[in-house]
Amino acid sequence: MEACGLVVEYNPFHNGHVYHIQEARKISQAECMIAVMSGSFLQRGEPAIMDKFYRARAALSKGIDLVVELPYPFAVQSSDLFAKGAVLTLSELGVSSLCFGSESGNIDNFINSYHRLKTNQQDYQNVLRDQLNSGISFPEASKAAYRHISLSTDEMDLTKPNNILGFSYVKTIMDHNLPIRPLTVQRSQSGYHDETISGSIASATSIRKTLTERNTITHEISNSIPDTTKMELENYNQRAGTWHVWENYFPFLHYRVTTMSLQELSMIQGVDEGLEHRLKKAARSVHSFGEWMQTLKTKRYTWTRLQRMFVHILTNTKKKEIDILCNPSKMAYVRVLGFNKTGQAYIHQQKKKIDVPLIQKLGRTMHPMLEMEERASDAYYSILAPDVKLALRNQEIQPPIKIL
């Protein structure tokens, strides 16, 4: 049995994801669809709207056969490390292909871009450095450097989030010479950042926006998500009493920043270039997370970069830890969040070939990356009432979800 890997956040799992799985199944000809999914916190530096277990269940109900966790230190990162963690995890599981969504749906664009970048590496680096030195943000600098080597074109716009991620997957596969065939599916309708829902395919951003603004699953949302996602969302909200959004975390973040020394803050991942001073100063006058973000935001410190920094402050994640954990050229383990019969059979088939621990539940003595995952989980649930906080947190030490 062959497997195809998808890199996902499913925040939440919607009809566009169902479509992507169906297309990936078609073009990969694989029997087992494996999702490597972010856990409590997401790539753009946000808490997931509901927890990873509920999100995994929604995915397993509608086409995914096996869900594994993208470890925290890779999940809350810019595209390079995010892609590295995801691709190396899928590689451990022995997938034959990896399929991602893109604007063009043409994999040759990505492969050609990779070769062009390799050939013009030095030029790219020079322009990137000059641009960064001029004080602009990394995404902007990278965009300019790509343009300079004619890498970002109309067919292959490397300023679009999905293209950036897709390119990073291809780059990781080819840099590591992995026996994984990269595949891409053209995204249907909604753009990544679209904020309004129209029709049966909506962006996760627009679904979350409507969900948190209206605080209910509207008719429009229902139209754009599978019934099973609707059920998981309802169950989670009923149990937890809330969705997870940044503003809920403001009291904890504010408490944390005001009771840390400048030196301690400067050791946190993402607190760079003296940001600790601005963070603490702003804390003296802000009344909300949004206000804090607005106060800190500049051309150089993008929204996403600041949000990621706040995630790392909340989870007490040090630069030193990230440096050690993200450096190795293979993953330390693969953590299974859930599977169905196909996923189970695939694990059984691959078991002997996987040469890192396959973690089915968290135990007492653990890899430092799993300890970090636990901390992220504790931080994630911290906003909930004591009883539900303990109960949901307890999912971490339970066996994986089985939909058999």
Place this chain on the structure above:
Amino acid sequence: MEACGLVVEYNPFHNGHVYHIQEARKISQAECMIAVMSGSFLQRGEPAIMDKFYRARAALSKGIDLVVELPYPFAVQSSDLFAKGAVLTLSELGVSSLCFGSESGNIDNFINSYHRLKTNQQDYQNVLRDQLNSGISFPEASKAAYRHISLSTDEMDLTKPNNILGFSYVKTIMDHNLPIRPLTVQRSQSGYHDETISGSIASATSIRKTLTERNTITHEISNSIPDTTKMELENYNQRAGTWHVWENYFPFLHYRVTTMSLQELSMIQGVDEGLEHRLKKAARSVHSFGEWMQTLKTKRYTWTRLQRMFVHILTNTKKKEIDILCNPSKMAYVRVLGFNKTGQAYIHQQKKKIDVPLIQKLGRTMHPMLEMEERASDAYYSILAPDVKLALRNQEIQPPIKIL
């Protein structure tokens, strides 16, 4: 003009405190009554029921002329360091006498006890060490060692909290050869720990208990506190929306403990002898602060010791910091919280003789002990809504309270 010093917590300021001030004024013959008062957190390891500024105002309204702050690293400590910080602060201010409440009201008991301890120091130390090694708590071990050298007698019961503190003041004065006359006033009626209110003199413990259980200032409470205290209590509660009690801090403490590593926890003041393991393990199952305390309490880890540890966890106070800050033989500064005309005149008179900085408001560059005070203050207000949290916290950088 001469001054008499009192060591206080005023949590809250009640009729027993008014009586103590009147008696101290009489026997000391001093014109200026100076209170050195704990700030946000108290000796027994609890948040003060209302903040230090409101408590200082209540004291200045009814007999105290000058309120200075007992710095955090000395305030949340066992009697020895608590007394050291308080007495050295009063010494910097040049007080002629120090007057404390005791059961017997006989100062000779304390002075004789001091000499007896000096003579039998070695015996005392030996018994203390043996008792501690047998696994009992420090207070119990100390009690046994005092009994062994016949120090704790009926007239001078060194197991009573007020006698322990009084003895520590006398010991500090005499150990440092300070030109301060120790005085004591017999406590009227209620014991330190009494939990029920009867008559016009009630213990602070009983007042707090009634206040937080009934969530209102009952007739019994009104009878046992000055009108001015009643007003400050009402104003504070109206503004903050709550009293400060441990349970309010549970979400923050739980978040903090679960997102710290074992190693980080073990660096916090009071987290000794592997308590970090028990702390984290218990955090997996407790629903409240009270439950956490019950789970951790043993013969060796007394309630007070555990509460102090929780204060230091909440305020992120390291062993290393306490070791450095509490070690010097004189205070680094004296911080003024408020005064009336007499207090102002006394400061003016003493100004040139005080050879450490007299802090009137917190500024930008500060002594590490004041930075710790700010952190304690941030932790203290963390439970409040954003607007009132910022407003109350802002009192730290305002000039002292003046009741002129």
